[in-house]
Each structure stands twice: as C-alpha cells, then as structure tokens.
Amino acid sequence: MANSTSINPFRLALTIGIFALILFLIFKFGIIGLLVVLFSLFLIRYEHPKSTSRIMAEDALPIDMPRTGGEGKSVVVVGGGISGLSAAKYLIQAGCDVTLLERREIVGGNNDPYLENGEHHATTVIITLPAQQPHYLHLCREYGIEQTPHEFEDLKGSIVFEDRELNTKMGSGMGGFLKFIYREATLKELIDGFIIYWKFYRQYRLRPESAKSVADVLGKRLVNSTVFTHFYMPWVGINTWCRFEDVERQPAHVFASFIFEYALTVTIRDKTHKYKEDYWCVLDGRLIHKLRDRLLANERYDQHLNTNVTEITRNTDGGLTIQAEGGKHWECDAVVVATQPVQALPILREVAPKRLTEELDKWKQMDCYVLFHTDFSDIGNRPWLHQTHKNKTTGKYYITNTIKPRMGDLNAKYLITFVYNTENYLDFREHHMDESTIVKLYEPKLPIFNLENSIDRNTVWREIDAECTDVFWTQACRSGLQYHNNGIVSAKRVVRRVLGHDW
Numbered sequence: 001m002a003n004s005t006s007i008n009p010f011r012l013a014l015t016i017g018i019f020a021l022i023l024f025l026i027f028k029f030g031i032i033g034l035l036v037v038l039f040s041l042f043l044i045r046y047e048h049p050k051s052t053s054r055i056m057a058e059d060a061l062p063i064d065m066p067r068t069g070g071e072g073k074s075v076v077v078v079g080g081g082i083s084g085l086s087a088a089k090y091l092i093q094a095g096c097d098v099t100l101l102e103r104r105e106i107v108g109g110n111n112d113p114y115l116e117n118g119e120h121h122a123t124t125v126i127i128t129l130p131a132q133q134p135h136y137l138h139l140c141r142e143y144g145i146e147q148t149p150h151e152f153e154d155l156k157g158s159i160v161f162e163d164r165e166l167n168t169k170m171g172s173g174m175g176g177f178l179k180f181i182y183r184e185a186t187l188k189e190l191i192d193g194f195i196i197y198w199k200f201y202r203q204y205r206l207r208p209e210s211a212k213s214v215a216d217v218l219g220k221r222l223v224n225s226t227v228f229t230h231f232y233m234p235w236v237g238i239n240t241w242c243r244f245e246d247v248e249r250q251p252a253h254v255f256a257s258f259i260f261e262y263a264l265t266v267t268i269r270d271k272t273h274k275y276k277e278d279y280w281c282v283l284d285g286r287l288i289h290k291l292r293d294r295l296l297a298n299e300r301y302d303q304h305l306n307t308n309v310t311e312i313t314r315n316t317d318g319g320l321t322i323q324a325e326g327g328k329h330w331e332c333d334a335v336v337v338a339t340q341p342v343q344a345l346p347i348l349r350e351v352a353p354k355r356l357t358e359e360l361d362k363w364k365q366m367d368c369y370v371l372f373h374t375d376f377s378d379i380g381n382r383p384w385l386h387q388t389h390k391n392k393t394t395g396k397y398y399i400t401n402t403i404k405p406r407m408g409d410l411n412a413k414y415l416i417t418f419v420y421n422t423e424n425y426l427d428f429r430e431h432h433m434d435e436s437t438i439v440k441l442y443e444p445k446l447p448i449f450n451l452e453n454s455i456d457r458n459t460v461w462r463e464i465d466a467e468c469t470d471v472f473w474t475q476a477c478r479s480g481l482q483y484h485n486n487g488i489v490s491a492k493r494v495v496r497r498v499l500g501h502d503w
C-alpha cells in the first residue's frame with residue numbers, strides 16, 4: 001500500500017537517472033545540451049494561467065464557510081444529492097432555516113448504495129482519490145469517516161478489447177504503470193501512447209482551456225489508433241463520461257483532467273493528506289448518511305422526501321413560493337436548486353437570471369445503467385475489468401467497467417457493471433452476461449460535457465452566481481469531472497453567495 005512518507009525505489013532510480021541524463025546532455029552537447037535541459041525544465045514547471053491545471057488548483061483551495069449571517073433567513077434546497085445535502089449543511093452552519101425537498105424516497109441522488117443486513121455496498125459511485133479531492137476529504141475528516149483504500153497496487157485488473165487483454169495494476173503510479181504496459185504493448189502502440197499522453201498534457205497544462213475536442217487534439221490517425229481505442233478509452237473515457245460517439249464533442253481538457261489529476265497525478269492537491277488518503281478509496285455512501293443524520297438532528301432543518309418540485313414563483317411581497325406535486329408548497333427567502341441541469345430548467349426558467357438558464361440549456365443528459373449482479377464469469381479473480389465491446393445491432397463500439405465494490409475483497413459477493421446508453425445496455429445484457437444474476441438495476445442520469453459547457457467554468461459560474469439574488473443553482477457538473485468533491489465545492493461557493501459573500 002502506498003505510504004506518503006515511504007521512499008519509492010523506482011521513483012528514486014528514475015530521479016537519479018534523469019539527473020544523470022541532464023549531466024550527460026550538458027557535458028556532451030555543451031550550450032545546446034544546457035538549452036535542451038533548461039527548456040525541458042521550463043516545460044515541466046510551466047502552467048498556463050488559464051489552463052485546466054490552474055483551474056483545478058483553484059478548485060482545491062480551502063473555502064472559508066461563514067458561521068453566522070444567515071439568522072432569520074429561510075432557504076429551500078431542491079434536491080438531496082451530495083450537492084443539496086452539502087448546501088444544506090453550510091446554510092444551517094451559517095444560521096439559516098433550511099427545508100430540503102427531494103423527489104425520491106431517499107436522499108443521496110446518484111449515490112444510491114445497496115443495503116443488505118445494515119452493510120453498504122457501493123453501486124453507482126465507487127471511487128475517490130481523497131488527496132486530489134480536498135473538499136470531500138475534509139468533510140469526511142470532519143465527520144470522522146476513515147478512508148478505505150482499494151488494494152489496487154497489489155491486484156492486477158484487465159482492459160479487454162476484442163481479442164486483446166492488457167493486464168495492469170491501476171493506481172500504482174507512472175512507474176508501476178509503465179512497467180506493466182511496456183510488456184504488453186507493441187512499440188508502435190507505445191510511441192502512439194506517448195504522443196497521445198503529450199498532446200493531452202499540453203492541452204491540460206500548457207494551454208488555456210479551449211473548445212478543442214478529443215478528436216481535434218489527437219487527429220484522425222491517433223483517435224483510431226489501437227492504443228486510443230484499446231486503452232485510453234476504456235481507462236480514461238469511462239471516467240470522464242466519454243462514449244466513442246463523444247470524441248468529437250468531449251473537450252480534450254476534460255479527458256485530460258482524469259489522466260493528470262487522478263490516474264497519473266501531476267500535482268498533489270491536498271498537501272495535508274495522510275496515509276490512506278492518497279490512495280484510491282471506496283466511496284460507499286457513508287458521507288451521504290452522515291450528512292443526512294447530522295442535518296436531521298438539527299432543529300433548523302426540515303426534510304421532505306417523495307416531494308417533486310414543479311414550480312418556483314416570486315411573490316408580490318418579494319419572497320418565493322416553492323410548489324411541489326400534490327399541491328404542497330413552501331414560502332422562503334431564497335432557493336438553492338441542486339439538481340441536474342435538465343431537471344432544474346423547467347422550475348428555474350421563469351425566475352432565474354437569463355444567463356443561468358442559457359448556461360443550463362447547454363447541458364444534455366446521458367442514460368447510465370448500473371447493473372448490480374453476481375456474474376463473475378468474466379472478471380474472475382480480478383478486482384476490475386474494463387471492456388470494449390461492439391454493439392451487435394448498431395455495429396459501434398462501447399465501453400463497460402465491471403468492478404468489485406470493495407476492490408481489495410477478492411471474495412466480493414457482488415459486482416457492478418457500468419454501461420452508457422440504452423442500446424449498449426441491452427446489448428450487454430443479452431450478449432455479455434447472465435441476466436439471471438442481476439440483483440438490482442440502477443439508472444442514474446448524468447449531465448454530459450461538450451465544447452460549449454465546460455470551458456473556464458469558474459469564470460462563468462462566478463459571474464452567474466453574482467447575478468443571482470434569491471434563486472440559485474448548483475450541481476456537481478459546475479466543476480472538475482462532476483464527482484462528489486465537485487458537488488461539495490460548488491455547493492460551498494453558492495452558499496457563500498446566498499449569504500451575500502463573493503465565492
């Protein structure tokens with residue numbers, strides 16, 4: 001298991017090797033060698049001020065959450081996912097009276113753990129890298145939730161594409177990773193893989209965020225290269241919500257974010273991380289439950305489940321009325337809608353600033369299917385299996401990710417498989433698994449990144465929040481890769497605005 005204080009012999013050898021190479025270049029080629037070294041060092045250190053990397057650094061900064069200022073203010077929060085629950089927490093902390101309305105029978109949103117005999121089994125959500133997700137990490141610490149690492153480093157999983165199977169240990173760092181792939185890939189794939197890596201790096205760190213898609217940045221040859229289709233797509237695409245049909249509309253910087261923030265981390269975001277917090281950890285619903293329980297214990301908190309909000313109107317006296325199905329309604333001073341853009345638009349269109357609804361209009365939704373099952377025939381003893389299949393009806397490729405909820409647990413009782421799009425879900429069920437093993441099917445939705453909605457989001461959302469006075473919106477897709485951490489950081493920023501502060 002990775003320990004932040006231990007010396008990694010591979011890294012040490014790499015550092016010595018690089019140092020020796022620098023000396024060799026300088027002695028052998030004199031001034032030219034020195035210039036090459038200086039340029040390389042500049043490239044390693046350089047970060048464009050409007051790059052994704054810089055934006056991620058800003059997202060990781062601590063946010064000072066007010067402890068006063070909300071006294072006497074009533075706020076309705078619509079949606080009980082991680083965004084709505086964390087917004088409610090910080091509003092209560094500042095003294096507001098909060099009513100949370102959730103249309104389902106439980107809170108948690110896309111995080112919907114399967115409960116059996118009081119035990120949580122992760123379903124739609126499975127991983128965190130707490131050292132890269134400081135807002136998530138600090139909330140867990142505040143609630144005494146210990147991180148449970150997956151034992152990636154010691155367990156080889158597989159990427160399977162048609163007739164090829166690439167076995168590697170994810171999460172074992174760049175060195176460990178290269179050690180495994182160089183044995184399995186051809187020389188051409190290694191070179192293509194490195195060029196792709198470099199192109200994404202340039203897009204992520206050396207250039208400002210721009211409307212360049214994955215296909216624009218890689219070009220036709222690399223997008224169709226086996227290393228991209230066999231490896232980058234099942235490894236990265238599955239985590240950035242990029243289907244094969246999205247390569248021309250998913251911004252390259254979104255795709256690159258997963259590589260350099262999570263898979264082969266360039267900069268550790270939370271320097272306070274401890275052992276276990278710098279590792280891939282299980283995300284199993286404990287944080288959601290803790291937030292819910294703490295909120296329910298507060299007398300200034302009121303929660304209504306099975307409550308589908310249908311309309312928000314502004315009253316003549318200046319307050320707001322929140323209308324739900326069945327005729328129930330609530331009066332309040334401000335509302336924070338914490339639902340996905342497509343869900344928020346119908347209720348916000350009449351009362352929110354135009355700039356906000358125009359931005360929400362840019363987000364379409366994707367259908368995800370999460371099969372919770374016991375078909376171990378493909379995965380066997382491995383902790384995870386990323387696969388690329390060809391849909392027998394459409395003839396197009398699609399990716400699946402099968403994973404053990406507690407990956408260290410090789411004797412796991414259940415498996416999760418993610419599939420995107422209905423036609424692929426049907427194909428997977430029919431041709432790649434034993435349907436009788438399905439315990440439960442989850443159908444989470446996800447806002448989809450495109451070239452219009454994901455560029456310089458902090459500037460966009462800071463400006464929009466500044467225009468909002470009593471009707472606010474937040475959701476995980478406002479920052480990063482729309483993981484839990486992004487739900488929390490975005491909620492914090494919006495709560496500050498509700499209380500009259502800048503971000």
Ligand SMILES: Cc1cc2nc3c(=O)[nH]c(=O)nc-3n(C[C@H](O)[C@H](O)[C@H](O)COP(=O)(O)OP(=O)(O)OC[C@H]3O[C@@H](n4cnc5c(N)ncnc54)[C@H](O)[C@@H]3O)c2cc1C
Pocket residue numbers: 078079080081082083084101102103104107108109110111124125126127128283307308309310338339340343344347368370418444445446474475476477482483484485487
């Ligand atoms: C397959 C899959 C895998 C994922 N894996 C990870 C992972 O490993 N790690 C990670 O951090 N994240 C992961 N995510 C992302 C994570 O699920 C989201 O970041 C998170 O759920 C977003 O939370 P949210 O509160 O912003 O939105 P949501 O979870 O969408 O919550 C919105 C809530 O609003 C409610 N709502 C909507 N409309 C109304 C209405 N009109 N009235 C009342 N209530 C309403 C909904 O029922 C829902 O509860 C994954 C997502 C999917 C789909």
